[in-house]
Amino acid sequence: MPLRSDWSANACPIARSLEVVGDPWVLLILREAMLGARRYEQFRAALGVADNVLSRRLQGMVDAGLLRRAPYRGEQRTHHEYQLTAAGSDLLPLLHALALWGETHTPAPRADAHMEIVHTACGHATSTPDVCSRCGGKLLPAEVTWRRSWRTPQVTSLASAEPDDAPG
Amino acid sequence: MPLRSDWSANACPIARSLEVVGDPWVLLILREAMLGARRYEQFRAALGVADNVLSRRLQGMVDAGLLRRAPYRGEQRTHHEYQLTAAGSDLLPLLHALALWGETHTPAPRADAHMEIVHTACGHATSTPDVCSRCGGKLLPAEVTWRRSWRTPQVTSLASAEPDDAPG
Numbered sequence: 001m002p003l004r005s006d007w008s009a010n011a012c013p014i015a016r017s018l019e020v021v022g023d024p025w026v027l028l029i030l031r032e033a034m035l036g037a038r039r040y041e042q043f044r045a046a047l048g049v050a051d052n053v054l055s056r057r058l059q060g061m062v063d064a065g066l067l068r069r070a071p072y073r074g075e076q077r078t079h080h081e082y083q084l085t086a087a088g089s090d091l092l093p094l095l096h097a098l099a100l101w102g103e104t105h106t107p108a109p110r111a112d113a114h115m116e117i118v119h120t121a122c123g124h125a126t127s128t129p130d131v132c133s134r135c136g137g138k139l140l141p142a143e144v145t146w147r148r149s150w151r152t153p154q155v156t157s158l159a160s161a162e163p164d165d166a167p168g
Numbered sequence: 169m170p171l172r173s174d175w176s177a178n179a180c181p182i183a184r185s186l187e188v189v190g191d192p193w194v195l196l197i198l199r200e201a202m203l204g205a206r207r208y209e210q211f212r213a214a215l216g217v218a219d220n221v222l223s224r225r226l227q228g229m230v231d232a233g234l235l236r237r238a239p240y241r242g243e244q245r246t247h248h249e250y251q252l253t254a255a256g257s258d259l260l261p262l263l264h265a266l267a268l269w270g271e272t273h274t275p276a277p278r279a280d281a282h283m284e285i286v287h288t289a290c291g292h293a294t295s296t297p298d299v300c301s302r303c304g305g306k307l308l309p310a311e312v313t314w315r316r317s318w319r320t321p322q323v324t325s326l327a328s329a330e331p332d333d334a335p336g
Binding site: 020 | 190
């Protein structure tokens with residue numbers, strides 16, 4: 001990660017986490033991975049990010065254990081995709097905290113641009129990032145959708161972590 | 169904020185939040201403000217950060233509404249301190265999400281270096297960032313302490329937002 005300081009051996013877990021996710025692109029790539037992106041071209045199209053920025057961040061996220069690089073067979077040759085790991089998936093509360101704070105404390109560019117985190121297990125929007133504010137259930141990716149009014153379709157289910165079944 | 173992209177008018181609240189807090193120093197300064205720091209020298213001493221980095225971040229955090237710059241009368245002249253606003257205080261779940269993820273997914277430099285978020289209203293450590301995992305109560309700053317085993321003293325109470333009583 002191209003940060004000026006190295007907090008990876010810091011006693012404070014907040015600082016150590018920032019060594020991994022203290023970069024806006026990393027969290028936006030993670031957002032897209034939660035929304036189902038796996039292939040390089042999907043991340044690039046969704047984020048409009050320069051190739052050198054994207055490839056460096058993806059590699060850093062693989063090194064940090066947020067994503068797993070896995071081969072898949074294309075028409076002509078073998079490609080690679082980026083799968084969400086358990087450690088990456090465990091950052092969902094962080095993305096939710098950012099979404100909820102942004103909804104409350106930053107102005108939306110259009111009055112109708114809003115994001116809701118919906119706990120599908122109970123059917124209600126939540127105002128807390130990790131546990132449903134309505135029913136108290138844990139916000140598991142398989143039971144959460146994001147309703148983003150400015151997108152078509154508006155509702156997107158979230159991806160769960162891929163089990164690590166790579167040969168040792 | 170010295171980011172390469174400008175997400176302040178993005179429809180996505182995650183991106184808009186990252187425009188404000190997508191910088192490790194901002195979140196480390198916020199951590200210290202939660203722990204009670206108010207004066208420039210306190211932030212500098214706690215973080216070991218260069219003056220140009222610190223002063224630029226503090227100004228950006230004032231502009232973004234996370235901190236409020238307020239005068240106080242020193243021995244010789246008037247100084248300024250940085251008070252946590254309600255918007256800044258509302259980032260506590262984000263810091264907690266970072267702390268909990270870091271405790272789980274990054275290696276501590278020493279086996280005995282651990283951070284616990286204690287909900288003093290019920291007396292138990294929480295494993296969720298916004299609502300106590302034990303009693304379900306909202307984690308208000310006035311009812312939370314951070315237990316950091318590598319610090320002396322280990323237990324620190326958190327600062328609450330300062331009411332905005334500045335003359336209009």
